[in-house]
Every structure is written in C-alpha cells, then in structure tokens.
Amino acid sequence: xxxxxxxxxxxxxxxxxxxxxxxxxxxxxxxxxxxxxxxxxxxxxxxxxxxxxxxxxxxxxxxxxxxxxxxxxxxxxxxxxxxxxxxxxxxxxxxxxxxxxxxxxxxxxxxxxxxxxxxxxxxxxxxxxxxxxxxxxxxxxxxxxxxxxxxxxxxxxxxxxxxxxxxxxxxxxxxxxxxxxxxxxxxxxxxxxxxxxxxxxxxxxxxxxxxxxxxxxxxxxxxxxxxxxxxxxxxxxxxxxxxxxxxxxxxxxxxxxxxxxxxxxxxxxxxxxxxxxxxxxxxxxxxxxxxxxxxxxxxxxxxxxxxxxxxxxxxxxxxxxxxxxxxxxxxxxxxxxxxxxxxxxxxxxxxxxxxxxxxxxxxxxxxxxxxxxxxxxxxxxxxxxxxxxxxxxxxxxxxxxxxxxxxxxxxxxxxxx
Amino acid sequence: xxxxxxxxxxxxxxxxxxxxxxxxxxxxxxxxxxxxxxxxxxxxxxxxxxxxxxxxxxxxxxxxxxxxxxxxxxxxxxxxxxxxxxxxxxxxxxxxxxxxxxxxxxxxxxxxxxxxxxxxxxxxxxxxxxxxxxxxxxxxxxxxxxxxxxxxxxxxxxxxxxxxxxxxxxxxxxxxxxxxxxxxxxxxxxxxxxxxxxxxxxxxxxxxxxxxxxxxxxxxxxxxxxx
Numbered sequence: 303x304x305x306x307x308x309x310x311x312x313x314x315x316x317x318x319x320x321x322x323x324x325x326x327x328x329x330x331x332x333x334x335x336x337x338x339x340x341x342x343x344x345x346x347x348x349x350x351x352x353x354x355x356x357x358x359x360x361x362x363x364x365x366x367x368x369x370x371x372x373x374x375x376x377x378x379x380x381x382x383x384x385x386x387x388x389x390x391x392x393x394x395x396x397x398x399x400x401x402x403x404x405x406x407x408x409x410x411x412x413x414x415x416x417x418x419x420x421x422x423x424x425x426x427x428x429x430x431x432x433x434x435x436x437x438x439x440x441x442x443x444x445x446x447x448x449x450x451x452x453x454x455x456x457x458x459x460x461x462x463x464x465x466x467x468x469x470x471x472x473x474x475x476x477x478x479x480x481x482x483x484x485x486x487x488x489x490x491x492x493x494x495x496x497x498x499x500x501x502x503x504x505x506x507x508x509x510x511x512x513x514x515x516x517x518x519x520x521x522x523x524x525x526x527x528x529x530x531x532x533x534x535x536x537x538x539x540x541x542x543x544x545x546x547x548x549x550x551x552x553x554x555x556x557x558x559x560x561x562x563x564x565x566x567x568x569x570x571x572x573x574x575x576x577x578x579x580x581x582x583x584x585x586x587x588x589x590x591x592x593x594x595x596x597x598x599x600x601x602x603x604x605x606x607x608x609x610x611x612x613x614x615x616x617x618x619x620x621x622x623x624x625x626x627x628x629x630x631x632x633x634x635x636x637x638x639x640x641x642x643x644x645x646x647x648x649x650x651x652x653x654x655x656x657x658x659x660x661x662x663x664x665x666x667x668x669x670x671x672x673x674x675x676x677x678x679x680x681x682x683x684x685x686x687x688x689x690x691x692x693x694x695x696x697x698x699x700x701x702x703x704x705x706x707x708x709x710x711x712x713x714x715x716x717x718x719x
Numbered sequence: 720x721x722x723x724x725x726x727x728x729x730x731x732x733x734x735x736x737x738x739x740x741x742x743x744x745x746x747x748x749x750x751x752x753x754x755x756x757x758x759x760x761x762x763x764x765x766x767x768x769x770x771x772x773x774x775x776x777x778x779x780x781x782x783x784x785x786x787x788x789x790x791x792x793x794x795x796x797x798x799x800x801x802x803x804x805x806x807x808x809x810x811x812x813x814x815x816x817x818x819x820x821x822x823x824x825x826x827x828x829x830x831x832x833x834x835x836x837x838x839x840x841x842x843x844x845x846x847x848x849x850x851x852x853x854x855x856x857x858x859x860x861x862x863x864x865x866x867x868x869x870x871x872x873x874x875x876x877x878x879x880x881x882x883x884x885x886x887x888x889x890x891x892x893x894x895x896x897x898x899x900x901x902x903x904x905x906x907x908x909x910x911x912x913x914x915x916x917x918x919x920x921x922x923x924x925x926x927x928x929x930x931x932x933x934x935x936x937x938x939x940x941x942x943x944x945x946x
Contacts, residue, residue, distance in 0.1 A: 627804065628830055
C-alpha cells in the first residue's frame with residue numbers, strides 16, 4: 303500500500319473518531335491561532351511605524367556641521383562652522399546623485415493675524431525642501447527659487463497654523479505678521495498629522511530661507527556668508543544609500559578642506575538607517591513571537607502524541623486484524639503517521655482561520671476601545687509556515703506512536719481486549 | 720506426485736518463558752491437499768491455535784519446515800509474510816474483528832486496499848463476496864446494525880475477498896448460538912463444495928463433524944488423523 307492509498311484509510315479513521323480527533327487538535331488550533339493573531343498585530347504595528355519613518359523621507363540625508371574642536375574642548379553639535387547656501391548649491395549642482403537639496407534655518411516665532419496670536423515655528427528653506435521631505439502643497443502654491451533667492455516675504459502655512467489664525471477660512475492671499483514683518487500667504491501644506499514622536503507636523507510656517515535668516519531669525523556666523531543650520535538632500539531613487547553617504551562625505555571634506563586623517567567636522571545622517579535599525583528590532587520581535595509559537599505548537603504536539611498513543615492502544619485489535627489481512631508494518635506506521643499529520647495540519651488550518659478572524663475583528667473592534675490606529679497585516683508566508691509547522695509537529699509527535707503501532711505482534715494484538 | 724498445498728515436516732514452536740521452554744508444537748508432520756476441509760481439534764493448550772498461527776504466517780516456526788502455497792514460511796522476510804497473508808490466506812476469527820463504524824462493504828474491501836487495488840475494483844469484488852455469503856442487502860450496514868451471525872458472514876466475505884488458497888477459521892462459531900452456528904457452518908460447507916480449502920480450529924465436535932478430515936492435537940503433537 304502506498305501513501306496515496308494510506309490517506310483514505312487514515313481519513314476514515316479520523317472521521318470515525320471525530321470528537322476525539324477534534325479534542326486532539328485543540329492544542330494545535332489554539333497555538334496556531336494565537337501565533338497568527340499576535341504576529342499579524344505585531345506586523346501591522348510595525349508596518350504603521352515603518353510608514354511613518356518613510357514619511358520622513360527614506361531617501362533623504364540630513365547634514366549638520368559637527369562639533370568644532372579647539373584644544374581638546376569640543377562644542378556641541380552644530381557649534382562648528384555652519385554650512386552656507388553656497389555649499390548647498392554646490393551639493394545640488396555638482397553631485398549627480400543628489401536630486402534636491404535645501405539648507406534650513408528655523409526659529410520659534412509668534413504669528414499674528416488681526417489680533418490673533420499663534421506661537422509656532424518658522425522654517426526657512428529652499429523650495430527643494432518640500433521635495434526632500436515628501437511634503438505636498440494642499441492649496442495655493444509654493445514659492446519659486448527666484449522668490450527664495452530674492453528674500454520675498456511669502457509664506458506657506460501648515461494646517462494647524464491655518465486653523466488657528468484663519469478659523470473662518472480665506473488664508474491664501476491674506477497677510478500674516480511674523481516678527482513685525484508682513485508675509486503674504488501663498489499656499490497651505492497638505493495635512494500630515496502626528497509625527498512618529500508625537501509632534502504636530504502641521505504646526506509650521508514655511509518661507510524662503512533668506513527671508514527667515516535675515517528678517518526673522520537673524521542667523522549669522524562670522525566668516526560664513528548665508529549660513530544654514532542644517533542641510534537636507536535627496537538622493538536619486540535606486541542609489542545605494544551607504545555609497546551615497548560616503549560620496550556626500552567625500553565631497554564635503556574637499557569642500558571644507560579637511561586633510562586626510564583629520565576628523566569630519568560635520569555629520570551625515572541617513573533616515574534609511576533608522577528604518578534598518580527598526581527592522582532589526584522588528585526581526586527580534588518576530589523571532590520571539592515565532593519561538594513562543596513554537597513552544598505552543600510543541601505543547602500541542604505533546605497532546606497529539608498522547609491522543610495518538612491512546613488511539614493505538616484502543617485500536618490494538620484493529621492493528622492486529624490489519625496485520626493479519628496483509629498490512630505490512632510500514633503500512634501500519636504510515637497509517638498512524640498520516641493520521642497524525644492530517645490531524646495537525648487540520649488543526650493548523652483551523653487555527654489559521656481563527657487567528658485571521660481574531661486579527662480582523664481586533665482591527666475593527668480596536669477603535670471602540672480607543673486603539674484607533676490598530677493595524678493588522680496577515681502575512682501569507684506566516685500562514686504557510688504555520689500550516690507547515692503543524693504538519694511537522696504531526697510527523698514529530700506522531701512518529702513514536704506510529705512506530706509502536708507497527709511493532710505490535712499480530713497474535714497478541716488480535717487477542718487484546 | 721503433486722506437491723500438497725501445505726506440507727509440515729518436524730514443525731516445532733517453542734515459547735521461551737520464565738520457568739523454562741514450552742513446546743507448543745513438538746514436531747509435527749502433516750500434508751494437506753488443495754480442496755480439503757480440515758478441522759483442527761483438541762483441548763486448549765494442545766497446540767492447535769499455534770499450528771493455525773503458523774499456517775497463517777502470523778507466527779514463525781522455531782524449527783522444521785512449513786511450506787504453504789509454495790512459500791517456505793520459515794525463511795521469508797516480514798514484508799513477504801505480509802504479502803502471503805494478503806494473498807494466500809483468509810482469516811475468520813471467533814470475535815469477527817470487524818472495524819466498528821465502518822460499513823460491511825468497506826470492511827470486506829479492506830484486504831484489497833493493501834494490494835493497491837483501485838477503488839472501483841475493490842468495491843465490485845467486495846460486493847460479489849457479500850452476495851456470496853447472503854448479505855447483498857446489508858452492504859451499507861455497520862457491524863453494530865448486524866446480528867452476530869451476520870457479522871461473522873461479513874468476516875467470511877472479507878476472508879474471501881482476496882481470493883485466498885486457504886480459508887483459516889479460528890473457532891468461527893465460538894461466539895454464536897447454535898442456530899446461527901449452523902448457518903455459518905453451512906456457508907463453510909458450501910464454500911468447500913465450490914473448491915475452497917478450509918481449515919478450522921474448534922473444540923466442538925458438532926463443528927468438527929462438518930469437516931471431512933479431523934486432526935486431533937494433544938501436547939503439541941498430532942495424535943489422530945481422522946478421514
């Protein structure tokens with residue numbers, strides 16, 4: 303009898319003992335369901351965070367002038383010679399891998415419209431900044447590079463600022479006073495919501511960098527014309543980010559006359575690194591969940607083994623009869639092994655359905671208990687692994703009972719009461 | 720001279736127990752021809768069941784030769800013995816040994832599964848066998864829905880399904896009342912008339928009377944061969 307012929311024999315035996323079969327696989331069902339549900343919820347959560355990190359601009363690099371070093375005393379980050387708008391232009395025009403670049407100057411200000419005050423942040427940047435950070439203009443327009451260069455008093459407001467200063471609408475075309483200067487509102491940024499660290503990303507005013515530097519914040523450094531606080535660049539899609547960082551670093555070392563062997567006086571940070579670091583923690587989390595699932599399956603497997611041993615004892619006469627009518631020992635072993643594997647796979651499949659059901663209902667019930675952005679992601683690979691692991695448990699824990707069944711003496715087995 | 724269906728020469732079966740060796744069969748010589756109807760008789764412990772188990776390849780001799788249906792059972796591999804049990808012999812037991820919650824039809828086709836026969840052929844063959852024992856109208860019944868006599872007839876049909884050379888019956892009427900016993904023995908008589916070799920173990924004289932030859936066992940030896 304080959305495996306294909308053993309299957310109907312095993313299936314019949316399982317159907318005939320339906321209740322016991324169900325109880326046997328209960329452990330596997332619960333184990334697989336729990337794993338699927340937890341992994342799906344964890345996957346959903348990590349997808350959401352990854353999305354937020356990606357919204358920072360996965361292809362963008364952040365460059366700051368690093369600490370200056372004088373006689374062993376180091377200043378804090380940003381205390382060294384700042385980059386200038388000329389440096390930013392050099393990055394943009396001379397490095398082909400850079401598709402957009404912007405310096406930024408930021409300051410806390412109070413915006414005023416018709417006697418309404420709103421304390422917020424003003425960010426001076428080149429129009430490229432919007433591209434680097436993947437921002438979009440929701441209404442109106444962005445200022446042009448010419449307006450940026452000229453120092454025009456135009457501003458693009460974040461949605462929070464608009465809501466606070468123009469509760470009755472009509473922001474675009476109106477005038478906002480910042481640091482005593484009138485700014486014409488030419489556009490509104492599309493709403494971006496809460497950032498990855500809880501800050502309101504819409505509470506901001508974007509304006510040409512020279513305007514903000516010279517007229518609002520008053521950022522200046524001796525010996526540097528048009529200084530900027532930080533530099534953001536976007537790398538062309540498809541470029542290797544590690545190589546891009548190295549290329550930008552080399553370029554800046556030449557630009558800033560840093561001798562070989564000397565330390566960089568600036569730092570290039572890569573947001574892809576954050577994502578990578580995050581993925582690592584996610585992998586560790588996944589590994590922990592998978593091992594918890596393995597333990598659960600293991601416990602379920604012990605249940606299967608127990609029930610299979612009981613089944614072998616209970617069916618001793620049946621085994622004796624089967625041997626007497628021509629079953630080989632391998633046939634008996636295969637029958638019980640297949641029973642065990644079919645049982646476990648069935649448990650895995652039911653557990654999978656249950657786990658997916660729990661995940662989906664958690665997603666739809668989440669908002670009722672205040673978990674608004676509870677996301678679920680059922681990974682088909684996990685589903686396959688769950689069923690495969692269940693079948694593996696069936697082989698592992700079914701083997702010993704099956705061997706015991708196949709080694710029975712036919713005469714003894716037939717006499718068994 | 721043609722070879723007999725069964726030939727035993729100095730056949731012994733010794734069980735090693737704690738208190739010493741037990742000679743269940745102490746060296747028997749017997750020939751049984753194709754088409755015979757043999758009753759193996761004797762008290763319990765006389766060795767008749769051991770002889771039966773050896774004939775059916777459920778057990779292996781300690782020494783001596785035993786050739787059944789052309790197969791020397793003393794030196795076959797376990798898988799060869801399984802194939803022998805599947806093709807050459809059909810067993811009928813005292814306790815019927817039908818699979819519970821399984822239809823008569825599926826019970827009868829069970830030996831054919833181990834032969835790798837297709838489902839359609841199995842079904843056709845099992846139906847023929849059930850009709851042969853007069854249960855053509857009970858094929859879908861489970862054992863619990865059948866009387867003892869009917870259950871034993873299903874078991875006989877199962878033994879016939881593989882078209883064996885020998886039908887081996889171990890106390891086939893031991894669990895039946897006298898009327899159904901007579902019915903079942905009637906079936907054996909008919910089967911023998913149609914040419915099937917039957918060997919049955921019994922300690923009841925009325926059952927033994929159906930056979931055309933009686934082998935009397937005592938203390939592991941054949942003490943009388945009545946024809």
